[in-house]
Amino acid sequence: MERIDLDAMERDELITLQKKVDKALKDYDARKRAEAIAAARDAAKEHGYALDDLLQGGSGAGGKAKGVPKYANPENPSDTWTGRGRKPKWLEERLAAGADQEEFLIKA
Structure with a gap:
């Protein structure tokens, strides 16, 4: 990994670097989230369920659980x-x- 000398950088260079890091972090989080969702879907499928049914509280018989009134x-x-x-x-x-x-x- 390339070492970056932050002390030698100008303000505008630091801001550009910060924007690139923020975008890289968002992309990384999106990839990891997609991987986690795929793994959860696979696990649900192994047990005979669709992930959406489990997350929505479906009964598996086509019914939907109602939420608690607020x-x-x-x-x-x-x-x-x-x-x-x-x-x-x-x-x-x-x-x-x-x-x-x-x-x-x-x-x-």
């Missing part, structure tokens, strides 16, 4: 939302009226 409508507490996917109409209306989403968090 938000509730104060006027009708049976109206809930997990915080994933599209916001329900009751929440959109209240946010448009100036409410803060945190007001609707379900207190544990």
Whole structure:
């Protein structure tokens, strides 16, 4: 590996080097992530599952597990939302009226 004398470099050279290192790190992380996903898919397949089914909490019988509700409508507490996917109409209306989403968090 080539040794770099950082003390001898000008500021613009250091900035260019920093940008190259940042890009190299992002590329490295992306490669490693892709390798890890491929290994996880292979492991899931060995056990007769698709990785996506395992990560989504699928039952294996075609059903999907529902998420735990995080938000509730104060006027009708049976109206809930997990915080994933599209916001329900009751929440959109209240946010448009100036409410803060945190007001609707379900207190544990």
